[in-house]
Amino acid sequence: xxxxxxxxxxxxxxxxxxxxxxxxxxxxxxxxxxxxxxxxxxxxxxxxxxxxxxxxxxxxxxxxxxxxxxxxxxxxxxxxxxxxxxxxxxxxxxxxxxxxxxxxxxxxxxxxxxxxxxxxxxxxxxxxxxxxxxxxxxxxxxxxxxxxxxxxxxxxxxxxxxxxxxxxxxxxxxxxxxxxxxxxxxxxxxxxxx
Amino acid sequence: xxxxxxxxxxxxxxxxxxxxxxxxxxxxxxxxxxxxxxxxxxxxxxxxxxxxxxxxxxxxxxxxxxxxxxxxxxxxxxxxxxxxxxxxxxxxxxxxxxxxxxxxxxxxxxxxxxxxxxxxxxxxxxxxxxxxxxxxxxxxxxxxxxxxxxxxxxxxxxxxxxxxxxxxxxxxxxxxxxxxxxxxxxxxxxxxxxxxxxxxxxxxxxxxxxxxxxxxxxxxxxxxxxxxxxxxxxxxxxxxxxxxxxxxxxxxxxxxxxxx
Numbered sequence: 001x002x003x004x005x006x007x008x009x010x011x012x013x014x015x016x017x018x019x020x021x022x023x024x025x026x027x028x029x030x031x032x033x034x035x036x037x038x039x040x041x042x043x044x045x046x047x048x049x050x051x052x053x054x055x056x057x058x059x060x061x062x063x064x065x066x067x068x069x070x071x072x073x074x075x076x077x078x079x080x081x082x083x084x085x086x087x088x089x090x091x092x093x094x095x096x097x098x099x100x101x102x103x104x105x106x107x108x109x110x111x112x113x114x115x116x117x118x119x120x121x122x123x124x125x126x127x128x129x130x131x132x133x134x135x136x137x138x139x140x141x142x143x144x145x146x147x148x149x150x151x152x153x154x155x156x157x158x159x160x161x162x163x164x165x166x167x168x169x170x171x172x173x174x175x176x177x178x179x180x181x182x183x184x185x186x187x188x189x190x191x192x193x194x
Numbered sequence: 195x196x197x198x199x200x201x202x203x204x205x206x207x208x209x210x211x212x213x214x215x216x217x218x219x220x221x222x223x224x225x226x227x228x229x230x231x232x233x234x235x236x237x238x239x240x241x242x243x244x245x246x247x248x249x250x251x252x253x254x255x256x257x258x259x260x261x262x263x264x265x266x267x268x269x270x271x272x273x274x275x276x277x278x279x280x281x282x283x284x285x286x287x288x289x290x291x292x293x294x295x296x297x298x299x300x301x302x303x304x305x306x307x308x309x310x311x312x313x314x315x316x317x318x319x320x321x322x323x324x325x326x327x328x329x330x331x332x333x334x335x336x337x338x339x340x341x342x343x344x345x346x347x348x349x350x351x352x353x354x355x356x357x358x359x360x361x362x363x364x365x366x367x368x369x370x371x372x373x374x375x376x377x378x379x380x381x382x383x384x385x386x387x388x389x390x391x392x393x394x395x396x397x398x399x400x401x402x403x404x405x406x407x408x409x410x411x412x413x414x415x416x417x418x419x420x421x422x423x424x425x426x427x428x429x430x431x432x433x434x435x436x437x438x439x440x441x442x443x444x445x446x447x448x449x450x451x452x453x454x
Contacts, residue, residue, distance in 0.1 A: 100405055101403070101405050103402050103403050103405060104402070104405055104407055105440060105443065106407060106426030106428075106437055106439060106440060106443075107407065107426065107428055109426075109437055110426065110427075110428035110430070110435045110436075110437055111428060111430075113435060113437070114428065114430045114432065114435060117432060118432070137403070139442065141442045142440055142442035142443050145440050145441060145442055146440055149437075149438070149440070153437075
């Protein structure tokens with residue numbers, strides 16, 4: 001039986017539309033933490049939004065939500081993974097758009113802004129899954145700069161940004177910058193013993 | 195203390211997402227702007243959106259096409275939600291094939307002399323004057339200038355045309371095709387267009403790990419302060435969208451190492 005972490009929903013009652021929330025998770029609980037964040041945003045706070053899939057393809061994410069009985073048809077997915085796989089963009093869902101590669105960071109931002117421009121909802125979120133996946137392709141300084149731009153762009157537009165990461169695998173400079181830029185922290189990360 | 199009064203020129207608000215912010219309000223009225231770019235960089239889309247936004251604001255607009263037939267141009271434009279065919283049917287945007295114009299003027303020849311150039315300028319100015327055009331696009335000035343063999347004649351053509359259009363209050367975008375938009379590249383094909391133009395907008399690609407990202411950069415715009423930063427472009431159904439390019443990712447030269 002899949003159980004959502006209700007304490008995340010409680011924590012999210014404290015955030016506002018122009019907040020930026022850093023959500024720390026571990027390798028083993030990543031989907032549970034993502035779902036425990038998404039579900040209250042959609043169901044409790046009646047928000048719509050954009051889910052940026054950098055860790056795995058959007059179809060896999062949608063199917064994972066469907067498997068736990070969560071309807072994500074109102075969410076738009078920006079998939080940075082599948083265009084790198086031949087045949088990966090041939091999908092049965094209409095709420096997925098593809099970006100060629102996770103290195104095209106500006107395109108991801110513009111594609112997300114485009115989706116928000118055509119959204120009829122005034123209450124939107126953007127969930128980035130995950131910083132770790134972007135760190136595979138993008139150099140540390142560029143990624144830190146991108147997250148700075150990303151967070152401020154959405155804060156300025158009153159769009160809640162949620163940034164998922166596995167902290168012990170994020171480059172230190174990126175992580176320390178995230179700590180600085182984000183207004184809130186949901187910490188479900190792994191305990192690391194140095 | 196009262197702030198000093200600063201004179202500012204009236205602007206042609208482009209209506210293109212991000213563009214007016216870059217230009218601190220828009221293109222100064224009556225300017226001739228060179229939009230130089232490599233193939234596939236979005237020059238035609240940008241120029242057409244410039245006309246569409248003008249038409250939506252009630253301005254009369256004209257597009258002279260020399261690179262592709264108007265039918266093909268309009269067919270390509272139909273994929274964009276910002277463009278409506280009714281704008282053509284209602285005469286808000288007037289599209290002219292240069293080949294047809296050449297035929298009208300009896301200019302069916304390989305190269306133009308001084309008289310031909312003057313006849314061409316007069317024809318374009320007459321059209322602008324008759325319709326009351328306030329936004330004009332010539333796509334492309336490169337194709338057009340291939341018929342003008344002397345550099346001096348090209349200079350005269352562009353200078354005279356720009357001056358006459360400015361007098362009529364017409365803001366003009368001249369599209370220029372270039373093969374490279376890197377730091378050392380020229381911003382025009384013949385090297386004279388950039389000196390004549392009031393503004394230069396460069397469009398091209400940044401290569402990052404084998405992927406091409408479109409960019410736009412305003413390198414010159416007389417009569418206004420403006421950003422000179424590189425901006426990433428996305429061509430969306432709603433039109434061009436712009437965002438500042440990441441500083442650590444804006445290496446244009448294909449031989450340069452990304453991010454270095």
